[in-house]
Amino acid sequence: MTGAQGFVVWFTGLSGAGKSTLTAALVPELIRRGRRVEVLDGDEVRLHLSKGLGFSREDRDTNILRIGYVANLLARNGVGVVTAAISPYRETRDAVRAMVERDGSAFIEVHLSTPLEVCEARDVKGLYAEARAGRRPGFTGIDDPYEPPLNPELRLDTSETPIKACVAEIVAKLEQLGLLPAIAAEGAR
Template structure:
């Protein structure tokens, strides 16, 4: 099969659905014979950025590292799927420019919806002051201005969001139909 690698970058609040959607997209792409690697923000932070905190500088460094790894993968015909909060537009744009082909997916959900989901209990800890510099609570999140794909997980099921991403990638000609 002939296809090029690219970076598929999921951004949004904690709990918006980035990891769940990215894993579903990865399964579908693998079923189509694509070479895929998922770079989940939590996993990458554990293995590549464990010394970093959550200041803007440290977050930017973490996102740049993920962006560099995704560019290495994509230029070697691997679809790099990234699921990372990546809260700052300027660094997401840097990463866009370091990748030959970059598709930004905004996993949109209100802060309130993400707090209600709060699977990891992090919002509750942040509201209690036990977790500092938490995105959306005491650290900003800058929504993408022109993402290639938006998945509104308040109104779409996970399967609808996965299907939306796959359809868009087919329309862009990035994956086989």
């Protein structure tokens, strides 16, 4: 049955790339299509599940693996999961993909490839400015690496593609994979 298989839409990208904004726009569409959906936001998981972790590579990996573990539990029980976490290291993202796929769920990696300059300009929390001033060492994209995915299912630049169009691309991918039922275009009846 279409829509019965669990899946994980894994947003990855720099701070300010549009992960949370895109999540907020995508989830209502998934619900409208009849999917049970849970969101695992990186900031909220850090507060509730990964409290006390710092920003060393080991702590970042632990945080991402925890998000992946919870996403996998939900997906293997038929839930559509949307994650919004920087998840800077390719090896860790690949480990999460392997875990999810091993348990029979789909993993859709969506790289938000929004350029660093745009992400810095969007920085409402002032994190990039703090990092540039040396007050936030180890900040991803400034003095800690971000390793882009080599073969994501989708690569979207939210500085060039409007959010609504990004959602449409993700929905089309989920339909193509049989994870969402296709809806006839309005007026096509």
